[in-house]
Amino acid sequence: MTAAILLSEAGHTVTLLERFERPQPLGAGLLIQPTGLRVLQRLGLYDDALKAGARVEGIDGRSDLGHSVLDLRYGDLDRRLHGLGLHRGALFTLLFERLKRAPATLVTGFDVASIRGTNISTADNRKAGPFDLVLICDGAHSRLRGGLAPAHRAPVYAWGCFWATLPDPERRFAALLHQRFRGNRHMAGVLPVGVAPGGDNNDDVTLFWSLRVAEMKAARMRGLDSLKAELLDIWPDLEPLLASLTSFDQFSEATYRDVAMSGFRRDRVLFLGDCAHGMSPQLGMGANLALADAATLAGALARASSLDAALQLFETTRRRTLLVYSFVSRWLTPFYQGDARPVGWLRDLTFGPACAFPPTRRAMLTMLSGTRRDWFATFPIGDDGLPELPLI
């Protein structure tokens, strides 16, 4: 939607093909990082996002014994920086309402099955195209990537999560992403996410519970009381929150992939967002990177003298940043979700001191905030307190 808005408003004729008949929000709450907020600002949605979401000042991750594992505050990087917990539905609604005001054409119920050149068709032979450029933005579990992408791999992680959105009227979990770990096999997180679209109370939080994908079915069979007992065993403070959890149906399941591509382009087809660089959600970066992809592409098209030059500019601008985030996400995930117990112990021993030591704390904060440009440089913070992203 971000790409469709920005490109159509720049004068391109844009058709957005979406498989769902009725576009609707799906999925867990999101942490929007300062870089994602920059893109929302570029779309004119910053103030509305702040109203809908919950301001997040940093992360407080602890072992089940209460020892600090992650203690990071955006304000230590720049006092004006912060994140925003947002219902996925709220982000969807903001973008969807914005899309309606843009001159792009939205075609729903169009489940793309094949792309030949720039001609697109569904399994029942509905057709669109040819186009000058096709953007493939069909998410981490993309069906289109297989036959079209340059050399790539996209294995599903063995670990996923259950998540549910619950009210937190006493705001016990306000202002921070709270996490509790027992080794790397047990992890729970609570993210304040503000108000659901059409909702009244801006005190919602999303609860995440990590588990092996292969164990999701068995966990459902064991039932809600068993799951609550497991959660309370590592994090007793969850008790008031769990009171509003009355059915297992309140939980949804998420699985993720580790997508790596040798390049983001083949001829006149460009891969954006999770489809190109899906990762585990440990860094809370996927949606932010997808937003930045779209806005960078719009910037490249506005500046370059030809489509080929614009695609080249897009790739060179995004590649180094995406490589860093993909690498760190891949490297970090086993510290949070994995089977090798010593990795969890190593995390508990080393991450706390790394958060306290100024140089490593700064490096961790630049990763968290999305402001790392590559291994050596960071994005500067603008006068308005948001990161300056190239071409955006």
Ligand SMILES: Cc1cc2nc3c(=O)[nH]c(=O)nc-3n(C[C@H](O)[C@H](O)[C@H](O)COP(=O)(O)OP(=O)(O)OC[C@H]3O[C@@H](n4cnc5c(N)ncnc54)[C@H](O)[C@@H]3O)c2cc1C
């Ligand atoms: C549990 C969990 C927590 C997360 N937390 C965070 C977080 O805190 N912060 C963050 O930044 N990111 C987070 N993420 C990652 C984030 O959700 C993704 O990075 C983001 O949604 C990617 O956006 P996208 O537009 O690339 O893909 P998607 O959001 O997956 O959108 C893909 C779109 O393509 C459509 N589509 C798919 N196939 C077809 C087809 N064949 N034809 C037509 N349309 C099709 C779909 O219907 C959908 O509308 C989290 C992910 C998970 C699973």
